[in-house]
Amino acid sequence: DQQVKQNSPSLSVQEGRISILNCDYTNSMFDYFLWYKKYPAEGPTFLISISSIKDKNEDGRFTVFLNKSAKHLSLHIVPSQPGDSAVYFCAASSTGTASKLTFGTGTRLQVTL
Amino acid sequence: GAVVSQHPSRVICKSGTSVKIECRSLDFQATTMFWYRQFPKQSLMLMATSNEGSKATYEQGVEKDKFLINHASLTLSTLTVTSAHPEDSSFYICSARGADSARLSVFGPGTRLTVL
Numbered sequence: 001d002q003q004v005k006q007n008s009p010s011l012s013v014q015e016g017r018i019s020i021l022n023c024d025y026t027n028s029m030f031d032y033f034l035w036y037k038k039y040p041a042e043g044p045t046f047l048i049s050i051s052s053i054k055d056k057n058e059d060g061r062f063t064v065f066l067n068k069s070a071k072h073l074s075l076h077i078v079p080s081q082p083g084d085s086a087v088y089f090c091a092a093s094s095t096g097t098a099s100k101l102t103f104g105t106g107t108r109l110q111v112t113l
Numbered sequence: 114g115a116v117v118s119q120h121p122s123r124v125i126c127k128s129g130t131s132v133k134i135e136c137r138s139l140d141f142q143a144t145t146m147f148w149y150r151q152f153p154k155q156s157l158m159l160m161a162t163s164n165e166g167s168k169a170t171y172e173q174g175v176e177k178d179k180f181l182i183n184h185a186s187l188t189l190s191t192l193t194v195t196s197a198h199p200e201d202s203s204f205y206i207c208s209a210r211g212a213d214s215a216r217l218s219v220f221g222p223g224t225r226l227t228v229l
Contacts, residue, residue, distance in 0.1 A: 034217075041225060043117075043206050043208075049217065100159060101159065
C-alpha cells in the first residue's frame with residue numbers, strides 16, 4: 001500500500017527552465033510534508049517542507065505547493081541548474097507519529113545544458 | 114548544522130555472518146533515531162524507530178530478531194543485521210531527531226551492505 005506516490009520516475013528539464021515534481025498521497029492523516037534530494041549512495045538531504053495549514057512555502061529557488069483537497073503537492077525549482085540533477089523524494093508524516101516519514105518512490109531529475 | 118554520520122559506509126560480508134552499522138549524531142543529542150532501508154530504484158522504507166534507552170519499535174514485516182537495534186546513548190544507535198543473507202543486501206540509512214527539532218530529522222550518508 002503506497003501511501004505516497006510519485007508517478008513520474010524521471011523528468012528532464014533544460015537549464016534555466018522550471019522543474020515541477022509532483023507527489024500524491026492517500027492518507028488524510030498526513031499533515032506535514034517534506035522534499036528531499038538524494039544522490040546515489042548518499043543519504044537524503046532536506047530541501048523544503050510544508051505544514052498542512054499552509055498551501056505554499058518558498059525558499060529561494062524552491063517552492064512547494066500543497067493542495068489538500070486533491071491530496072497533492074508539488075515542488076517547483078526555478079531556475080533549474082545542472083547541480084539540481086538528483087533523485088527527489090517527497091515524504092509525509094502525521095502529528096501522531098512525529099518524525100516517522102513515509103516516502104514516495106522518487107523522481108529522477110536531469111537538468112540539461 | 115546538525116550532522117549525522119554512519120559507519121561503515123560500505124560493507125561486504127559472507128552469508129551467515131552478522132554486521133553492525135553505527136549511526137551517530139555528531140553535534141546534537143538524538144532522542145529519536147530511525148532506520149530505513151532502500152533497495153535499488155525503490156523508495157526508502159522505514160524499518161524501525163528507536164528512542165534512547167528504550168526498545169525499538171519495528172514496522173510491520175521487519176523481523177526484530179534479525180535486525181537488532183540498540184540506542185544506548187543520545188548520540189549513538191546501532192543496527193545489527195544478524196545471520197545476513199544475500200536478500201539483506203541493501204542501502205541502510207539512519208536519521209536522527211533531537212528533542213527540539215520539531216518534525217525534522219537529519220539523515221546519515223547511508224551504508225551499502227552486500228552479502229555474498
